[in-house]
Amino acid sequence: MQNQRVKASSAQLKYLFDFMKANQECFAGRGSGLLGKLEIERQWQQLTETLNGMGGPVKSVDKWKQTWRDVRNSLRKKATKYKKEVKWDTPGGTGNGPSRLNSAETRNLRVTAAPPAVPNKQKDKEINLCAEASNSTSDPLDKPRIIFRKLVKEKLATAESKRELIKEELEERKLRKQILREELQNKRELHELEKKERLLRLEILRTELRNKRN
Structure with missing residues (x-):
């Protein structure tokens, strides 16, 4: 009970996934160098301000990071438990047996899926990707x-x-x-x-x- 976490509202979780989807290139790279890390921290600060202004639970940046890790890991565990393979072509598609994921969960699982590693020759572009993703944010x-x-x-x-x-x-x-x-x-x-x-x-x-x- 002491470590019980306050559950975010459905609207906050939807915005959280939408934000991560809009900035997937930036957060997937985890930041290259000091500038990349500073840009990611700026994005988290901006996201926290928006989420806290949506009428649900108010959390710190670190708490929202933990919320993101929790929902991401929970969704991945659910997908692993009920499906050995998820077909990304169609929401709710079946692999070995019927899917236990609804369309929203399938869509969100795409956001949490780790992308292919960035080749070395492209790592210099990670900061630019963060900046471009920042400009496309729907905040x-x-x-x-x-x-x-x-x-x-x-x-x-x-x-x-x-x-x-x-x-x-x-x-x-x-x-x-x-x-x-x-x-x-x-x-x-x-x-x-x-x-x-x-x-x-x-x-x-x-x-x-x-x-x-x-």
Whole structure:
């Protein structure tokens, strides 16, 4: 009872299988290198957010990974127990005797079946397969997230442009103030020169008048 796991809803399990089917190339490769593993972890995080928002049990990423392992292993065991061979051509097809798998289980079993090993020359493409599978995911939240990130980038770029514009305006105002100060200083100096010139003229006139009297 202590280790009893909370059972996911049928809607959550259906979405889980649909997600794995849409991203089969990515999860089958298990990630090549650090980038591949990071991409898979990002996919699990995205899947967890969606599953937890469907109204069923809320689980952590690790718990959903365990759920996937449980349902996958359970389905494989059931197929092995009741059938030695499953014909993939037709849902519910029989091998040695009547099939005990319904059409949904047969379809889901295809998703859990391990694909052929990837040749060495193709392993460099595994990360690209993850990225392509990510782009094809039917998660309805993907498009709003992309639009939101784009809007944030645009707003940041606009804010940066505004900061640069304000900085230029402040520099321009500073330059204008400096020019005004210099103009005022020049006016004061000109005024002093004109004043001295007037005084000099008056002195010359006085001198001329004194000379005439003498």
